[in-house]
Amino acid sequence: MSSSSLYRRLRGLFNHSPSSAPRFNKPNPSPPSSATNKPNKSTAGPASAATPPNAERRLQNLVKNFIKRSESALFRRRKGTYDSTVRRLATHKKFSMIEEIIEAQKKYKDIKDEGFAIRLIMLYGKAGMFSHARKLFDELPELNCERTVKSFNALLASCVNSKEYDQVETIFREVPQEVSIEADVRSYNIVISAYCEMDALDKAILFFNAMEKTGMEPDLVTFNTLLTAFYKRGQFLEGESVWGMMESKNIAPNIISYNARLQGMVQEKRIQEGIGLLAEMEEKKIEPDVHSYKALIKGFCEDGDLEEAKKWYNKLKENEITPNKSIYGTLLPFLCEQGDFEFGLQLCREAIDNQLFINVAEVQRVVDGLVEVSKIEEAKDLVELCNSKNYLNFNLELPQTST
């Protein structure tokens, strides 16, 4: 099938769908729109729900230390520290502190490096402070920082990260003209992913088509964005269309593409096809990962097939993949439902070995089940094991038994 007929097919799908007006998600619940922090509610009354004084002081110290430490050039390369500090401040809605930290970075020569500037723009975006991101972007020339499509993309991504969805299109359309920058494939990908996040897949496809019309070639990321969006929402046929389009363009799917399709197949109850897809991945030397196995395990759990679910869990282990919390979260309730508490016990022990945060209710269910089948010693061991782990913060108890 030619690529253009696939395009028509896909477009057709959308023309006939009950296409609705673009739906914008609610704006960020607390987008700081001005440069100043809102005064705390605590001023309105006695010690209420606002940041407690101790926490407030800790955060102030955090900011002070951060600014002090950022005098060191070595420190300024530590992206992770910047990320985690801003994330922490953002969860406490300390936007003026974030501004303080980021503005303090502008006095270092690093700001002439576009990469550094991009990091700061992205930090504002992740904190939900898009207007600050925009301001910094506008200031780059006077800070002697070269401004290319990369910082434009950072600005656009910040817009999406701050969930200022209604601004994305305007930014995409207007900023390049204002500053003589040309959008690239990444710019398009960011806008497409924004539409997908908004659940406006019809707009995503329209934009995808528009992109093609300008002669811009979609890449692997473009396709993965669309594949994930369709398959995740159970629009399997549309996903398959996109997959076919990707093939016709000779873009080789990677693990992300395959996992998206695998999840789509499982959702469609086409588990056997999914197993076939996993085999295809292996043939192509794209090693299935924890998410690939998770898809199959989930499928078999939903199918009530205990043997197959356990089988795929064992295959995951054979391939030396470390299960994550989602594997246990999928399997444990199912094992309890099926009365396989021994296997449940084994999984709990493993999860704890791996220091995973498992769900207390799930573990309690295993404990109760073990007692029900008179495996009192095992139940007791599990209770003690869990309660002894500080990180879990559990306080499990053995259910009463009639002796």
Add this chain to the structure above:
DNA sequence: CTAGGGTTAG
């Protein structure tokens, strides 16, 4: 600077 992902808060 763009794609998925079962995550603490400090």
